[in-house]
Amino acid sequence: MNWISSRPKILLMLAPAFILFTLFMTYPVGYSLAFSLTKFQGFGTPRWTGLDNYARILTDQFFWQALVNTAIILVVSLAVLIPGSFALALLLQRKIAGSGALKALVFGPAIIAPILVGLIWVFILDPKIGLLNRALAGLGVPAVTWIGGNTLTPYSVAIVFIWSSIGFAMTIFYAGLQTLPSDVMEASALDGATGWQQVRHVTIPMLRATFAIVTILLITNVFKIFELVYVLTGGGPVHRSETLVSYMYYVTFTNQQYGYGMALAVIITVLGALVSAGYLMLSSRKGDRR
Amino acid sequence: MSRAVAEPTPAVASGPRQPLSPAKRKQRRTLLALAAIAYLITFLVILPILWIVLLSFQPSADILNDPLSLGHLGLANYVNAVQSLPLLRMYANTFLIAIAAVSLGTVVSFMAAFALTRMVFRHRRLQSAVKFYFLAGLAVPVYILLFPVYRLDLALGLFGTYGALILPYAAVSIPFNTLLMTGFLADFPAEIEEAAIIDGAGLWRLCISVVLPIMRPVIATILIFNIVYVFNEFPFASILINDPNMVTVSLAVSRFQGQFTVDYGGMMASATMVLIPQLVIYAFFQRQIIAGMTAGAVKG
Numbered sequence: 001m002n003w004i005s006s007r008p009k010i011l012l013m014l015a016p017a018f019i020l021f022t023l024f025m026t027y028p029v030g031y032s033l034a035f036s037l038t039k040f041q042g043f044g045t046p047r048w049t050g051l052d053n054y055a056r057i058l059t060d061q062f063f064w065q066a067l068v069n070t071a072i073i074l075v076v077s078l079a080v081l082i083p084g085s086f087a088l089a090l091l092l093q094r095k096i097a098g099s100g101a102l103k104a105l106v107f108g109p110a111i112i113a114p115i116l117v118g119l120i121w122v123f124i125l126d127p128k129i130g131l132l133n134r135a136l137a138g139l140g141v142p143a144v145t146w147i148g149g150n151t152l153t154p155y156s157v158a159i160v161f162i163w164s165s166i167g168f169a170m171t172i173f174y175a176g177l178q179t180l181p182s183d184v185m186e187a188s189a190l191d192g193a194t195g196w197q198q199v200r201h202v203t204i205p206m207l208r209a210t211f212a213i214v215t216i217l218l219i220t221n222v223f224k225i226f227e228l229v230y231v232l233t234g235g236g237p238v239h240r241s242e243t244l245v246s247y248m249y250y251v252t253f254t255n256q257q258y259g260y261g262m263a264l265a266v267i268i269t270v271l272g273a274l275v276s277a278g279y280l281m282l283s284s285r286k287g288d289r290r
Numbered sequence: 291m292s293r294a295v296a297e298p299t300p301a302v303a304s305g306p307r308q309p310l311s312p313a314k315r316k317q318r319r320t321l322l323a324l325a326a327i328a329y330l331i332t333f334l335v336i337l338p339i340l341w342i343v344l345l346s347f348q349p350s351a352d353i354l355n356d357p358l359s360l361g362h363l364g365l366a367n368y369v370n371a372v373q374s375l376p377l378l379r380m381y382a383n384t385f386l387i388a389i390a391a392v393s394l395g396t397v398v399s400f401m402a403a404f405a406l407t408r409m410v411f412r413h414r415r416l417q418s419a420v421k422f423y424f425l426a427g428l429a430v431p432v433y434i435l436l437f438p439v440y441r442l443d444l445a446l447g448l449f450g451t452y453g454a455l456i457l458p459y460a461a462v463s464i465p466f467n468t469l470l471m472t473g474f475l476a477d478f479p480a481e482i483e484e485a486a487i488i489d490g491a492g493l494w495r496l497c498i499s500v501v502l503p504i505m506r507p508v509i510a511t512i513l514i515f516n517i518v519y520v521f522n523e524f525p526f527a528s529i530l531i532n533d534p535n536m537v538t539v540s541l542a543v544s545r546f547q548g549q550f551t552v553d554y555g556g557m558m559a560s561a562t563m564v565l566i567p568q569l570v571i572y573a574f575f576q577r578q579i580i581a582g583m584t585a586g587a588v589k590g
Contacts, residue, residue, distance in 0.1 A: 002410050004408075004409065004487065004492070004493045004496065005409040005410040005411070007412075009409070009493055010405055010409050010411065012401075013401040013402065013404060013405035013409065014401070014402050014405045014406075014420065016397075016398040016401060016402075017398040017399055017401065017402035017424065017464055017468075018402070018420070020394075020398055020457065020460060020461045020464065021423075021424060021427060021461055021464045021465075023442070023457075023461070024435070024439060024442070024457055024458045024460075024461030024462070025427050025430060025435065025461050025462065025464075027438070027442070028434070028435040028438030028439050028442065029430060029434060029435070029438075031438035031441070031442075032434050032435075032437070032438055035437075035438075088328075088331060091324055091327065091328050091331075092328060094321060094324055094325075095321065096321070096324065096325040096328050097325065099328065102328055102329070102332045103580075104572075104573075104576040104580070105332050105335065105336055106331070106332055106335050107576070107580050108335070108336065108339070108569065108572065109335065109339075110583065111518055111522075111568060111569075111572050111579060111583070112522070112565065112568065113521065113522035113523075113524065113539070113540045113543065113564075113568075114522065114524065115522075115524045115540050115543050115544050116540075116543050116561060116564060116565060119543060119546060119547070119557070119561055120338050120339065120341075120342050120561065120565075121338065122547075123338075123341065123342060123345060123554070123558070124338050124341065129353060129354060129357070129554065131338075131341050131357070134357065134358075163335065163338070166335070167335070168583070168584065171580055171584050172584055172587045172588060175584065175588045176588075213587050214587070217587055220431075223431070224431060224432070224433070226433065226524075226525060227524050227525075227544075230524075230544070231544070231547070245433050248433060249433070249436075249525070252436070252437055253436075253437075253529060258437055261437065262434075262437060265433055265434040265436075265437075266434065268431070268433070268434075269430075269431055269434050272431065273429060
């Protein structure tokens with residue numbers, strides 16, 4: 001391969017991606033970091049304020065509310081999605097008539113634009129016109145403020161997130177199940193392992209990497225939730241239902257506090273990375289002990 | 291017959307079928323129960339979509355008062371929606387941006403991936419450093435880029451053109467494309483390529499008529515993944531486009547609530563008109579789409 005590897009040729013092949021990537025990813029990240037240290041309202045020159053923006057985050061009650069909301073969405077989603085999508089993968093692996101079609105249908109919501117997912121769920125969750133409260137009214141249950149109230153919105157957002165992610169997570173688990181060597185499964189069945197014992201002591205330990213991947217992907221995706229809140233409540237009332245990214249979007253683009261918005265973006269990025277890294281460390285340490 | 295003794299439960303007449311052993315029967319019953327659960331879950335997942343489609347045929351008054359009544363179903367909402375939506379425009383815009391951004395992102399990533407796996411660098415360290423540089427982009431969330439890219443588009447004179455979206459979409463696809471392409475090429479022996487070089491193929495012919503065909507499956511995955519991304523993308527579009535003639539599908543959807551306010555029927559018909567084409571395409575290519583969207587997780 002030396003033949004084709006002159007220096008100009010290497011440069012020519014690398015340059016387009018390198019320039020595009022540097023200009024539209026590396027440079028913007030640096031720009032955000034720099035602007036997070038300034039006060040800038042979109043006109044005039046940005047004023048250097050050091051770490052003031054970061055200090056302000058600590059006392060910004062809306063930020064903390066958004067953090068709590070995101071944490072609620074994260075915990076609820078993981079608690080439902082990890083066991084739920086894994087169980088669904090196990091279920092659809094059985095010889096059920098039409099399981100191929102079921103898999104495709106359950107995956108369906110994952111290809112719908114998040115902005116449209118939000119709109120669809122307005123008509124399920126809306127306290128006045130939503131399907132859910134209509135159904136509950138039919139059962140004699142009084143109306144519940146699923147969205148737009150003071151407390152329930154993050155849980156409702158979690159439900160919507162679960163809806164749009166369960167097929168995606170299930171598919172990854174399903175692919176993982178296909179890679180399990182059938183002789184191991186047969187051997188454990190011959191040893192008299194019942195279905196549940198087999199899942200508990202053979203399948204789950206062998207799929208540890210898959211569990212880690214699904215968890216990390218879901219964590220990253222929860223930290224990116226924005227459109228759902230944007231459509232369902234717009235973050236209201238009074239920022240009660242913001243997630244981290246929707247609040248950052250509001251500060252930056254609605255309020256035009258660019259410096260503070262960039263500080264929020266930096267902190268959210270770091271938080272997301274920390275949660276993922278923390279999970280990886282925990283799960284790999286558990287793996288070592290075995 | 292001695293069989294009767296072994297069976298504690300009196301057999302319900304099982305018709306002409308061969309009588310099953312208790313274990314088999316229990317197994318079959320479990321499977322039926324599991325199937326019922328699977329069907330129920332699937333129904334719950336598609337219920338919201340069915341609901342939207344149903345509402346789209348109802349007059350707005352019925353949506354408010356009696357959404358389950360099926361007496362006045364009709365196409366009035368669709369007439370209304372088609373009149374007030376620039377459907378053709380928004381699809382044309384989205385396709386144009388998607389095709390340009392995904393082609394650009396795929397071509398530059400292909401060139402880079404070839405250089406990073408096949409070409410011989412004088413400093414091997416540099417080669418892995420560049421690869422790592424691209425892959426590090428996987429850890430960068432899009433929302434940290436929004437404002438800087440907006441400023442950059444302004445500074446480069448791109449704002450107000452399709453390029454304002456095409457370039458960032460192409461750029462954010464590079465890390466994932468590089469991951470899949472270099473992974474694929476690293477696993478694929480270079481012997482065919484070496485033979486082609488001995489036969490006198492130059493760099494371009496080697497790339498286009500030898501490497502490109504080999505990489506077809508991974509390129510298909512990348513195209514699908516990125517087209518779905520661009521089609522559904524909202525945050526960038528909401529900031530980088532302010533010309534009503536340039537709205538994308540996602541951007542148009544985000545304005546339905548403001549546009550139709552309490553005309554819920556019109557809103558639902560519009561949502562359905564965006565949803566159904568997407569689901570039809572998905573129905574045709576579901577195997578490839580599912581593979582494409584989960585490739586990063588399954589292979590990575």
